[in-house]
Amino acid sequence: MSETERGRGPDADDAAEAAGSPSLDLGTGPNVTAEYPLKVEGLHKSFGGITAVDGASFEVERGSLTGLIGPNGAGKSTTFNLITGMLKPDSGTVTFNGEDVTGMKPHRIANRGMVRTFQIARELGDMTVLENMMLAPQAQQGEALWRSVTPGVRDDVIRQEEELLERVWEVLDFFDIDHIAEEYAGNLSGGQRKLLEMARALLTDPDMLLLDEPFAGVNPTLEKRLLDHIHELRGQGYTFLLVEHDMDLIMENCEHVIVLHQGRVLTEGAPEEVKANEDVIEAYLGGNV
Structure with missing residues (x-):
């Protein structure tokens, strides 16, 4: 489906975007054919003399549940903020469904179908x-x-x-x-707020959801419920990029894992490949898996 058909053309202003009503079909999911809806190339971001993201490049396959991991300070949250327009990169590009959205305002990126949640839920x-x-x-x-x-x-x-x-x-x-x-x-409890935030994100009619530590502070029962919903939506064609510190959760649920270290992509691949990578073990896992 083209950007024009979705009502998300790059030249549409907010008034034009408010002209019709979006649809949500939990039975079919998104209908966009690009194999890799999100492409990140050479992202750089510094704060003063500190480099937070240093040339990060990766792609996210459509319909996948992809994990983005790394030690504290690896640049995960900054990368999320650069992708979704919360921050502007010093250099590099972010492409979504074939359109350059680098530095675009967050609401315009969301209107194009890439929606994020936050580590701390932002309900009203x-x-x-x-x-x-x-x-x-x-x-x-x-x-x-x-x-x-x-x-x-x-x-x-x-x-x-x-x-x-x-x-x-x-x-x-x-x-x-x-x-x-x-x-x-x-x-609401912390877990209920996470459910509300994800439910609210789904109502924006997204193609792709970026989840920033959606299980932080969530009890095991609600964590399982959230995971069940994510897997069900993924089965309907939605694409997920997930930041999470729980290594076991990432390895058990994501089919592709990207490892950031000092703002760069250290390695990426299937969970078993990542777990066996000596550089990952040394840089992130502290010597044991």
Whole structure:
């Protein structure tokens, strides 16, 4: 499917992106054919005299669950921030679905289908779970005040909100958090917040999800639930890039692993290959696996 067909053309402004309603089909997933939707080439980023990312280059295969690992200070979070527009690289490029998105603003990258979550969930605590979810879908006609108050046009706004509400309940049910829909998000446990953040990200109609330590602070029961959802979505065609410190979790769930060390890609490959790599053992695993 082309960028124009998705409504994510590189020249579309925010007003144009708000003209229609995106769709979410948990049964089919994304419909984009590029084999490697994300390509990172030669990324560099320094802060003062400290180099955080030093020429990192890698690709993420469509439909894969790819792990990005490395010791503290390896540049994982900075790399995530460079990919998603939170930071601008000093040099290098980020290509998503064939389009150069290097340095593009985060919301424009998200509008093109690459959405991230954060290590610390960023829910709106004074709003309910349901209200948090209703904010996520793109292209809501009610965001324009004149549409909400103009006779005739307002009927379209109401109709779209009803459709969005149905989608929201479907996703809440998918993530098993429909029973806390009326709870204030600020009252949720850490694991429930992670479920909410991933559910909200899915409502943006993404092609690819970048998850920054989604299991940090999550109890084993909710961790398993999150993993089950990730694997189910991956089976539907969604692509995941996952930063996680739990080595066993990465090795047991990712089919491809990228190892960062001092801002560079030390090695990458299948989990067993990475675990057996002597450079990884020395630099990251402290001499044992």
